[in-house]
Amino acid sequence: MRSLCDLCASALNIRFKYIHRRDAKNAGVAQRIPVRALRSKDMNTRLSLDALAIFGGPPAFADKLHVGRPNVGDRERLLKRITDILDSKWLTNGGPQVQEFEERIAELAGVKHCIAMCNATIALEIAIRALDLAGEVIVPSFTFVATAHALQWQGITPVFCDIDPRTHTLDPDRVKETITARTTGIIGVNLWGRACEIDELSKIAEQHRLKLLFDSAHALGCSYKGRMIGGFGDAEVFSFHPTKFLNSLEGGAIVTNDAELARKARLMKNFGFTSYDRTDYIGTNGKMNEVSAAMGLTNLESMDEFMAANRRNYHVYREELAELEGVSLVPYDETERCNYQYVVLLIDEDKTIVTRDQLVEILHAENVLARRYFYPGCHRMEPYRSLYPNASSFLPQTERVAARVLTVPTGQVITPEIIGRICNIIHTALENADGIRDLLESKSAV
C-alpha cells in the first residue's frame, strides 16, 4: 500500500521510481530509488502521469503509428513500370514483370526456382499440396494463423508443437516427440526473420522421411549459417504483404531447388493448365499480377535502404529501453544477414508491474498501435480451440512467450525521434508502475 504522498509524487511525476524486486532477498518489497527526471512525450518537457492520453491528456501522436506501415521505393520508377504495363496490355498470367521479379527473388534467395503468387497463404497452400502433404503436419502454434489455416483448409491436421523460448521457433526435441505414424511433414516458421534450427529439423525430417517446408514469410533477405534463407528444406515460402519489409502490394512466392516441385507449383497456381485445354493437376488461381510484380521490383531496388532503416530503428529501441527493468528486445544474430523487420519487446510482468496488456492500452491511447503478435497462439483461435481444447497443456512455452510479446512500430516511416517519443511513453508508464496501476484501477472503478 502506498502513502498519499507517494501517490501525489507519482501523479505529479517525478523523481522516484519504484522497482519491485521479486528476488528472494527483496520479495514483494517496493524499493524506492532515484531516477532521472522523466522525459516527456516530445522529449523536451517533463510529463506527468495525467498527461498520458489514457488519463485524459492529448495523444502523443496525431496520426496512428502502425506496426505494419508499408515501405515504398521510388515512386517515379513504379509509375513508369505501371505505365509500361498498361501500354503492353499484359496485366497478369506470368507477364514480363512477374518473370523478372521471380528472377530477382531467386537470385536474392540463392535458389534455382521462384514461383510468384498472389499472397503467401496461397503459396503455402500450393506448396503443401505440391509436396503431397496429408494426414498430420507438425507446425508451431506461435505463428500467424495462416500457417495453420493453409493445412486445415485442405483437410490436413496441423499438429501444434511447442517452441524454444529462446528462439521462438520449433523446438526440435518437441518435434521428435510429436511425430506419429500419420505425420507427413514439418513446417518450420522462420519467425521475426530469425531462422529455425534448420540443421536439426532437416536431420529429423530426413530420419523420419518427412517433407520439410519453411514458412519464411518474415525472412526475405535473412541468412542462416551464412546461407540465404530460401534454399532450405523441400521449399520455402515468402510473403510480400504490405506489412512485410518488402511488399508487392499483395504477394507471396514459393522458392525451391527442386525442379519437379517447381513445375508442379507453377501449374497449380494456374488452375493446373499444361496447355490451352488440358490440366494435369487440380489447381487454383494463385497468380501474381503485373502491377504487384512492378511494386515488388521497385521495392527490391530500395531493399538495402529498408533494411538499414529497420536496423537503425532496432538499435534505437534497444538503446532507449536498455535500462528499463522487465523489458527486453528479441535479439537478432547480427553475424547473419537480417532484415530486422519486427521489433519485438518481451515484457516481464513480474518486474514491470504494469501488465503487457495495460501497456498496450496506454500505447494505443497515444496512437501507437503496438501489436501482440502472435498472441494468443493458433491453438487458442478457432477452429483449433474447439478441435484441440487441451492443446495449452502441451504448449507451455508458446503460452508463456505469447503472454509477453509486444511488437512496436518500425520501418521506413518510423524515425529515431518517433522511437524516442514512443520509448518515453514506455519509460513513463513503467517507471511509475504503482501510480499507473492505481490510476488505471480508479479509472475502471468509475
Ligand code: T4K
Ligand atoms: N506466415 C506468416 C508467419 C505470416 O506472418 C503471414 C502474414 C503469412 C504466413 C501470410 O502471408 P500473406 O498471405 O498475408 O502474404 C498482418 C498481415 O495481414 C499478414 O500478412 C502478416 N503475416 C501478419 C503478421 O500481419 P494483421 O491482420 O495483423 O494486420 P493488418 O493486415 O491489418 O495490418 C496491420 C497494420 O498495418 C494495419 O492496422 C495498418 C497497417 N497497414 C496495413 C496495410 C495492409 C498499412 O498501413 N497499410 C496497408 O496497406 O495481419
